[in-house]
Amino acid sequence: MNSEIHHPKKSSIPMPVSRAEALSGGRQHYFTGKPCKHGHVEVRFVSSGECMECSRVRAQRWSTKNPDKIRTMRKASAARNADKVTERYNRWLAKNPEYHANYRQQNSDKRALYEAKRRSAKAAAMLGHLTEEQLEQIAAVYAEAKRLTEETGVLHHVDHIIPLQGRDVSGLHVPWNLQVITGSDNSRKGNRLPLDNQALDAVQARKDEMVAPPRKPVTNPYAA
Numbered sequence: 001m002n003s004e005i006h007h008p009k010k011s012s013i014p015m016p017v018s019r020a021e022a023l024s025g026g027r028q029h030y031f032t033g034k035p036c037k038h039g040h041v042e043v044r045f046v047s048s049g050e051c052m053e054c055s056r057v058r059a060q061r062w063s064t065k066n067p068d069k070i071r072t073m074r075k076a077s078a079a080r081n082a083d084k085v086t087e088r089y090n091r092w093l094a095k096n097p098e099y100h101a102n103y104r105q106q107n108s109d110k111r112a113l114y115e116a117k118r119r120s121a122k123a124a125a126m127l128g129h130l131t132e133e134q135l136e137q138i139a140a141v142y143a144e145a146k147r148l149t150e151e152t153g154v155l156h157h158v159d160h161i162i163p164l165q166g167r168d169v170s171g172l173h174v175p176w177n178l179q180v181i182t183g184s185d186n187s188r189k190g191n192r193l194p195l196d197n198q199a200l201d202a203v204q205a206r207k208d209e210m211v212a213p214p215r216k217p218v219t220n221p222y223a224a
């Protein structure tokens with residue numbers, strides 16, 4: 001019989017049976033097969049001699065005593081990984097459109113308020129000032145966002161370069177104020193202006209291209 005002890009969870013490399021053996025082999029864990037002072041038969045750390053179960057219990061006790069520190073650590077970790085998390089969520093959402101539909105249905109009151117505000121902002125922003133050709137250009141931007149979402153599996157949105165309901169300045173629902181960006185870029189941008197001055201200037205330089213408003217405002221065909 002092979003008397004060498006193998007830890008069942010680990011690879012086929014034999015686990016050192018003593019701290020001394022682990023140290024001489026440059027290893028970080030060892031397994032004596034004997035219970036620790038708290039009765040756990042577990043792998044131990046070379047650094048402290050503590051068994052893994054004792055270490056888990058100690059960590060658990062610490063986090064119960066330090067909920068604020070845990071919360072801070074979780075927040076910091078979430079902030080570090082925010083982009084990855086958003087990307088993963090957007091990829092998942094693109095593959096599970098029914099979830100979005102359900103969510104919208106369950107939050108229909110909030111959604112209705114949001115849509116109403118957005119619709120009126122859009123309507124105010126367009127107010128029939130656009131030509132047929134410009135309306136088609138807007139439709140093309142939305143089609144492009146849909147195409148990119150389907151082809152890449154990453155959610156793409158139509159973004160207003162100058163936000164429709166920005167804090168200081170309101171943008172227009174016109175083709176040259178639209179751009180296709182990923183969902184995560186969009187959530188990061190929110191209702192803020194672009195940091196890029198060139199993008200702003202490019203939009204503002206074209207504000208004279210609006211045609212004269214007709215007497216009756218057209219209904220907004222993009223009100224979702």
Ligand SMILES: [Zn+2]
Nearest residue numbers: 036040051054
């Ligand atoms: Zn222990």
